[in-house]
Amino acid sequence: MSSTMIELLWQSLLETLVMTAAAGFISFAVGLPLGLLLVATDRGGFWEQIALNRMLGGLVNAARSIPFIILLVAVIPLTRLLVGTSIGVAAAIVPLSLAAIPYYARIAELSFREVDNGLIEAVRALGGGRWTLVHEVLIPEALPGLDAGFTVTLVTLIGASAMAGAVGSGGLGDLAIRYGYQRFETNVMIVVVLVLIALVSALQVVGDAVAARLDRSGRRRG
């Protein structure tokens, strides 16, 4: 493989990492509170707001039903508004985040629901308010699940960022399509796939290790 190709590969890897990290950060920052809201406002939640819950739930479902490739194109006006252009890494972050926010919100919601109701009751019985419930019970107790779910979200984002190549985002997927597919350079395709496998594996190992460290419940220990 030529040195320009290696440089191109390195460049693409960085672009993928930037897109994944930025969209991952945004989906975490927005998705986690959203997931918390979905649990809290549900029937029997500690901040029961049925109407709000139905609305948020519907919004999340709607966003999750749209195929990513369509979302990518559909939000171009919004992307232009936010980053001033509809192509490139920065432009891809907008649709990637929009797809990942509801995805992570559902995963976070599941993790919060896993928290034993007895713990919530116990802290309410101690006179704890909503804020105490959130930062002393829900978040610490759900943390291993929130972390594992975040790893899954990042892996999904790496996959989705390849599709974002369709709008000229750059990144590994873009490289694979332009060189590997359109120019029949099979070795580029193979290298890109190998890099992606390594990237996802490394991410999963780190995510699992963090989750195991965070988990004090004894479930994961032998």
Next chain:
Amino acid sequence: MLGLIGRSGAGKSTLIRCLNGLERPDQGSVEVDGREITKLNERELQPLRRRIGMIFQHFNLLSAKTVVDNVALPLKIEGATRAAQRLRVAELLDLVGLADKANAYPAQLSGGQKQRVGIARALAARPALLLSDEATSALDPETTDVILQLLRNINKRLGLTILIITHEMGVVRAIADRVAVLDNGRIVEEGPVWRVFAAPRHATTLSLLRAYQPALPAALAARVRPGVGRSTVVKLLVVGEQARAPLLAELALATGARATLLHGGVDYVQDTAIGALFVGLDASDASTFAGAIEFLRQRASEAEVLGHVVDDD
């Protein structure tokens, strides 16, 4: 120390949850410390709940926090300073005997140790009332005794009112002063524990107490037939002072009736002696027998003719 007992589904847990406002009754009122609490909103209930400690069947400790942080949580909620929290937590861990486990996580503790952490946490904010919701139901008998002793000590040393909910009569018997029996959401019987054990009045109490009720051994019971005979079975119940008297000797002296002891024993509930004796009396001489029964009815709380024993074929 009040014990509240009932079968599952009788409404025990619902009742206890109404006391700290975790559940709201559909009707009626709940007064705690002279305050009507059913009308209070969540925020107004919070200071009240801090005055009421609660322990649970499944301990409900936060798995992500160490023992110290679990016990400190009520103090943190109260807004106590870190130094004050540390001091109070050390004091509580000494009280429950877990000072060496301070930095362990709940998953590393045994059931009994978890409940001791639960008790320490419940006491942290110096509550005026401690609610115990089936606190020993998930523990083995030995650990149950240790936890009950701890609660008894706390009750005596801190002068704290403790309300114990349980479906086990043994728990009530071991530590409660008074007991209320709950059936279908209603209190059907209430009184000092020794009184309820000695003479249960309601059918639910009777069935809950079945295991503690003196009964003839099965082999003997199978040979009892209705009516009187050469060996008529009389069940006697003697409570308190009555249990100290040489009852059968006095019976022989006063009436000439000679009783055979078939089965029985004296038990102590809250230091009150409760004796249940099954004696055999010869009813061949009707007047001696009548005199004996008359005597026994005067000297025992209860004297009941159960039938007579027939010999094996």
